[in-house]
Structure formats: structure tokens, C-alpha cells
Amino acid sequence: MSSLLDNLASPDYRPPRGPECGMALVLAAVDDKTRKTLLAALDNPYAPSTKIAQALAELGHRTSVHVVQRHRRQECRCHG
Numbered sequence: 001m002s003s004l005l006d007n008l009a010s011p012d013y014r015p016p017r018g019p020e021c022g023m024a025l026v027l028a029a030v031d032d033k034t035r036k037t038l039l040a041a042l043d044n045p046y047a048p049s050t051k052i053a054q055a056l057a058e059l060g061h062r063t064s065v066h067v068v069q070r071h072r073r074q075e076c077r078c079h080g
């Protein structure tokens with residue numbers, strides 16, 4: 001687990017504001033290695049969003065398949 005200070009030092013860190021994308025929160029919370037793996041999984045068209053949400057739950061990040069799907073469709077605040 002990375003510390004809050006590590007998160008704040010990361011160029012990927014975005015301050016939480018408004019209705020934040022759940023995936024952005026997870027990406028800000030995990031370490032670099034996990035973030036790379038997660039981004040690869042999100043980009044993998046054969047990786048079901050249900051399985052990604054399940055994998056994140058196993059890592060202790062509670063998110064929903066809807067959050068994963070919205071992020072992958074680029075309909076969240078991360079995009080635009």
C-alpha cells in the first residue's frame with residue numbers, strides 16, 4: 001500500500017472534487033505496479049469489466065462494474 005504522501009507526489013494524482021470517477025480513486029490509491037497492471041487490464045478488450053471489478057474487490061477496493069464500464073467507455077470525469 002502506498003502512503004497518502006506517495007499519492008500526492010504522483011503525477012497521476014488528481015484532487016478529489018465533485019462526483020469523482022471510482023476508477024480514478026482506485027488508480028490514485030494503488031502503487032505504480034498495480035496501476036500499470038490495472039490500466040493494461042482496462043485496455044484489454046478480452047478482460048470483462050465484471051472480472052476487473054472482482055479483482056479490485058480482492059485488492060480491497062470496493063467499486064462496481066458500472067464504474068469500470070463507465071470509465072472504459074470514457075464517459076467519466078477522467079475523459080473530457
Ligand SMILES: [Zn+2]
Nearest residue numbers: 021071076078
Ligand atoms: Zn474514469
